[in-house]
Amino acid sequence: MSEPLKDPVVARPPLLGLAWRNTLRNVRRTLLTGSAVVVAAAAVIFMLSYTRGIIANVEDAYALTESGHARITGEGYLDRQRFMPLYLNVPGLGELLPSLRSHPAVAEALPRIRSAVLASNDEMNIGALSMGVDFAREEGYLDPQRMLGEGQLPRPGRAEAMLGAGLAGKLGLAPGDSLTILGQTAWRSFGGLRVEVTGTARSGVAYLDASLILLPLDQAQLLADLPDAATEVLLFARDKEQRDELASLISLDRPIPERLEVRSWRQEGTLLGLMDVARAAWGFFLVILMAMAGLIIVNTMLMAVLERTRELGMLAAMGLRRGSLIRLVVTEGLIIGLLGSAIGAVLGTGVALWVGAVGIDISAAMEGTEFPMGSVIYPDWHWTQVAVAAGLGVATGALAALYPALRAVKLAPAEALRR
Amino acid sequence: MTSRQPRTPSAPLFGLLFAAAAAATVIPGTVVAQEVREPTEILPRGDVQQVNDPAEILRRVDANLTFSTAWTRARMTIHYRAGDVRTLEFESWASGETRSFLEFTAPARDAGSRFLRLEGVMWYYLPRVGKSVRIQGHMLRQGLMGSDFSLGDATENPRLVEAYDAVVEADSTLDGRPVRVLYLTARTDDVSYASRRAWVDTERWVPLREERYARGGRLLVSVALGDVRQVAGRWYPFRVEMDNALQTDTRTVLETVELRLDLDVPERYFTLRHLEGGS
Numbered sequence: 001m002s003e004p005l006k007d008p009v010v011a012r013p014p015l016l017g018l019a020w021r022n023t024l025r026n027v028r029r030t031l032l033t034g035s036a037v038v039v040a041a042a043a044v045i046f047m048l049s050y051t052r053g054i055i056a057n058v059e060d061a062y063a064l065t066e067s068g069h070a071r072i073t074g075e076g077y078l079d080r081q082r083f084m085p086l087y088l089n090v091p092g093l094g095e096l097l098p099s100l101r102s103h104p105a106v107a108e109a110l111p112r113i114r115s116a117v118l119a120s121n122d123e124m125n126i127g128a129l130s131m132g133v134d135f136a137r138e139e140g141y142l143d144p145q146r147m148l149g150e151g152q153l154p155r156p157g158r159a160e161a162m163l164g165a166g167l168a169g170k171l172g173l174a175p176g177d178s179l180t181i182l183g184q185t186a187w188r189s190f191g192g193l194r195v196e197v198t199g200t201a202r203s204g205v206a207y208l209d210a211s212l213i214l215l216p217l218d219q220a221q222l223l224a225d226l227p228d229a230a231t232e233v234l235l236f237a238r239d240k241e242q243r244d245e246l247a248s249l250i251s252l253d254r255p256i257p258e259r260l261e262v263r264s265w266r267q268e269g270t271l272l273g274l275m276d277v278a279r280a281a282w283g284f285f286l287v288i289l290m291a292m293a294g295l296i297i298v299n300t301m302l303m304a305v306l307e308r309t310r311e312l313g314m315l316a317a318m319g320l321r322r323g324s325l326i327r328l329v330v331t332e333g334l335i336i337g338l339l340g341s342a343i344g345a346v347l348g349t350g351v352a353l354w355v356g357a358v359g360i361d362i363s364a365a366m367e368g369t370e371f372p373m374g375s376v377i378y379p380d381w382h383w384t385q386v387a388v389a390a391g392l393g394v395a396t397g398a399l400a401a402l403y404p405a406l407r408a409v410k411l412a413p414a415e416a417l418r419r
Numbered sequence: 420m421t422s423r424q425p426r427t428p429s430a431p432l433f434g435l436l437f438a439a440a441a442a443a444t445v446i447p448g449t450v451v452a453q454e455v456r457e458p459t460e461i462l463p464r465g466d467v468q469q470v471n472d473p474a475e476i477l478r479r480v481d482a483n484l485t486f487s488t489a490w491t492r493a494r495m496t497i498h499y500r501a502g503d504v505r506t507l508e509f510e511s512w513a514s515g516e517t518r519s520f521l522e523f524t525a526p527a528r529d530a531g532s533r534f535l536r537l538e539g540v541m542w543y544y545l546p547r548v549g550k551s552v553r554i555q556g557h558m559l560r561q562g563l564m565g566s567d568f569s570l571g572d573a574t575e576n577p578r579l580v581e582a583y584d585a586v587v588e589a590d591s592t593l594d595g596r597p598v599r600v601l602y603l604t605a606r607t608d609d610v611s612y613a614s615r616r617a618w619v620d621t622e623r624w625v626p627l628r629e630e631r632y633a634r635g636g637r638l639l640v641s642v643a644l645g646d647v648r649q650v651a652g653r654w655y656p657f658r659v660e661m662d663n664a665l666q667t668d669t670r671t672v673l674e675t676v677e678l679r680l681d682l683d684v685p686e687r688y689f690t691l692r693h694l695e696g697g698s
Contacts, residue, residue: 122550182545188562190561190564
């Protein structure tokens, strides 16, 4: 008895090799299908990094200008902070600051005096935000040197000030001019200071540029009648992972004097809480984006497989088993998904890193707003974004091939051949 | 140059910061160089029941608490709920209803701070800045040197009988004094307080207590007046304690240390030049 004829292809088809040959057989079709995956993967990576950049921008701007990672204030200050009450303050900085700075989790403790003032050029008054800071220690935080547009930084012990560029423009003041600052003291008396404008600031935060007056801490203390005191001490974590728990660590290790309170930036509510909501909303948006990217892949893959119904019918007529046929088509989808995702990942990463380096200037859109947000968005690339995009490309490519493959194998070979 | 001021009645002292000279305590023996003027009629107790017209009561209050010119040296003590106490001293000159000048003399960090009120407009001189600033808008809601007396109170000085309609609510006693409780409703919108309730001493025609309300009926200010003494034929509350409901962590006591009434006040006192340190 002769042995039955064995078709090596039919018996044990080398699926991977066959699938690879199939993808190369029609280069135009493969490129078309693959390009959908490339674009989708690259777009997902860029959008994820851009979204992460926006969130980081807002959180950083808020931490650097408003909250730190933890903030020590007078008891009740945070509930009234929109009034900037100077009478609720942090006294005894001479003892408090060294103690805070010696804590291993604290990278820096920055005293600031924040108050609502009137800035006067002798002809007009404009409401402004006065901030007294320790210029030397603010480097890398509020970073006055980086904000400096023209002129130079005010010097401690001198009646000098640096103005937001927008405020300086409105008052028609330039370095060398005199400015009168009218405000309140911690005793709620009127306070005043005549200073020389030494420089203008471009912080990148629109509302600050329109209203900020930066003073040496000692001059702000003089204006507010707050010797050895500040309205707040901002604490920054040495380790990024300890940002959220810094307030708890400080409370445990450093007894906070009476009538003071320390609060985590996560407890400050409004804006960061809003960011959590926004993060959820952006997550939903990204799911839709990824679904759209997936649909593009599905659509292209579907067309590519359906147009091969006749070819698949022929393979079935030649004896290729249904399971093998399905695996063959899905493997082709996987190959295209992998290749497309890899190229898309490289492309998306490249764009994200490049834009992340140069930034996207949104200052025109932010002008006039009081939202603490830097005027340049830097997309924040992370390897997990590549994993998400690649997973999307590969999984969608394979799944998208499954349906037309199932449809093709359900047809009788003769019917498939007629199509 | 000095000039004699016309004898136009000034604002009611009650409620006026710049008229603190007369609204604060006069320490016996310190009242000097005041001119003699017609004393306000001091009604015997038996006459109390005869004054039922609330407008007449306000007229008597106004008559007691108005003057043509005044100079005062006063002490303002701000008590903070946290336990801190801050004491400031000042001198003030007032002429007529519309002009007054005030200069803080202590403590050292506030010495030289000056206020000038002219025709309802207020100016403030900051010695550290070396220039004067017109105070307007929301700044008028701030307390004078952080006290419970608002600058708005200082710029507004209506004669009660002209600015308010009054009704008698009750007769009572307050700290052993017979009082008539009046409820005052503002006739126009251009006064700081839409309504007031005043406990008026019916023998001396001086309010001993007052509550001032916003339009919606919210209590804005509580005032207690005490140590009422007769000076130059008038009854004055020489100690005024103010509690501003908008500034919940303080209360302010104003005491007059020295008072002169109806004296010659140089015209130059009420000029921006004088405010800024010129002669």
